[in-house]
Amino acid sequence: MGAASSNTKSDISSSPNLWVPPWKGLWNGEIQSSSRLSQLWDTGRTIKNKLKPSHQTSPPEEKVAERTLPQCISLFLPEFPLWSPTAQPELKILGCVAKGSLGPVLKVFHGPEQKIFALKVLPKGEVLRRNTLRQCKEEVSIQRQVKHPFIQCLGESWQGQRHLFIMCNYCSYGDLYTLWMSAKHIDEDTIRLFAAELVSVLVYLHNLGIIHRDVKMENILLDERGHLKLSDFGLSRHLPFGECAYTICGTLQYMAPEVLCGGPYSHSADWFSLGVLLFALAAGEFPVASATDHVSMLERVNDATYEVPDTVSRSLSHLIKELLCKLPRQRLRYLHQFKSHIFFRRMTFDPALLQKSPVDLVLKMRKSEVPIQSDFGGFEDFDWDLTQTFEVPCPA
Template identity: 30%
Template structure:
């Protein structure tokens, strides 16, 4: 889907904001609940990245802007070896873009669907790497809320990386999250409780429950509870209270003990801190420094001879997408040319008619343009490369983030545009 390559390396102004033109689009590799993902190469550095792009109008119409902005807000303050880290964010007339680490090993859901049988030592390694990631997120006051095989990507050496922060919550130490969020089969019991018996909320332990569910599924090929997306809240709570998890006799006693502690119904009694994991007998032989530095060899290495994703994403982008990314530059240039031509040819009467037509259109769309203008103004532009080159600026930004974080309420709902879109929905 990419255009022709030039052997000459382009030179960009170092003070210029990174934008769409700075990247060579190579191919589509995935899509989520909102937004699609493609492989890109930065033209000046030749570095490869994954680019997630989200159509602004669709995000407004589906009331998803808040999630996009929250994800940007969270990711710009994070950087860790076992996360999919954000490098750049920018926008154009049509889309919002997030450029992140490129992981070509595929997600764990893909490998489960390919009938990969993960060995116990492999899953034990995943648990350790994910525990380090969750400990880091906890130190940054972030609850991920959607840990599952789909959101765990492998690099080419088989190490895990957590992705997808669009429903993550930023919380203060003395606050709790209360909204129901996540993927039901992986959601901890306490997430459901506020809607059943009026409990106050939940904290970081919910991610450790999801880690336990994920580890169980990787080993057995199915989850420990029969909870689905259409399972009601009351039914889920009943399942937690009545169903005992079955552990295969072939699993080691140490592994079972660990999973029992991760899948403890009571969040207070659940393993939910790195320090507790490090002292747990089953993990006593782990060199945690070596894990963090990725010095341990992973038990499962993704196939380097393939892309490790569904090939239909590329076909959908090329054939079915009405506004394909690889034709964006020509499309926007044509639109600009047509607008200029229309403006120059309109007389007073035509201008009046066009204004009336525009008024009718905007009224019909429920102030769509007003929302799009707000998105444009409030969008968070980010450049990690520039921040890394200017530590002073990075420190200034961290201080600003901390001050902003102190203003946050439950689930990190502190952004102007977030509040605006929470109040109104364009259908």
């Protein structure tokens, strides 16, 4: 992703031929000015009210002017509809479950539905500063398109004065990484089930022309029956078959060598990440130690032999090595290859059948709900008071 420009306002004004994005002023910090944003917000609300059907007729010139929304609002449309503070959703913050690279992920209670959700909060200023606007829109667009039992469901998405909001179903059993760190050993039957569920969902995404690009244990949530839910589509993108990507993105320890070197790469990169994940589940450690940058990580990956410990069965070891193949075209990536693999003998890939029974290991490990972080200090900076108290009782 591109870095933010270092040009100042004086530099820009003195260069008449320099093209400036319409949101350049927001990027340079004006979005942090509450007084300016309040004025724009009031303007936007006034415009919105004026756009309501009316029996009065106005000159054509006025109609054109009225339809112009402030840039801090229109930039994020249509993926993030405008919800004014007077039409706020009835949400109550219960805690902070994670701190993402752009903003927190909150546990919230939705009063009308009497249901708990996960709410990702993205500051608009940070989105523009990091030049990730297209990425945020792509995330919402993809999650609205997909519907699969092993994908975390998307709820509403909207924007306020200073933030973008993405609401998803809440998984109370934490993530796969927490389970992996807590469990002394994960048996191969459980690994087989998890692998089949991930194969099912990745095949589904790839058939839609979607590459996830951040398959890792932290992005795999566990539902109340212990089954997997792939989450966080922030790095995902539509990638039609035959096309390639070149952006170096993801998590270093999970990234395929073709991603680390800057491409070209395609959907096969997700299968390499799955191989890293299965290696860690089976061996209790990652196949390659993490490096501080992608160049050093590429050297380690290229030098790695991916020797699986003797404690792992030959069939699982064989599967892992075929996924960790350094040549993308020789890597396992088709459903029929997994169906015929010895590790999946007599195993179904039908999501309904895979979900039929609860995962005993997860239920045994789950004694109480995953602790919620309470040190999040950003409640006062929201576009409305999400900490208000509701008349309806809030589930624990």
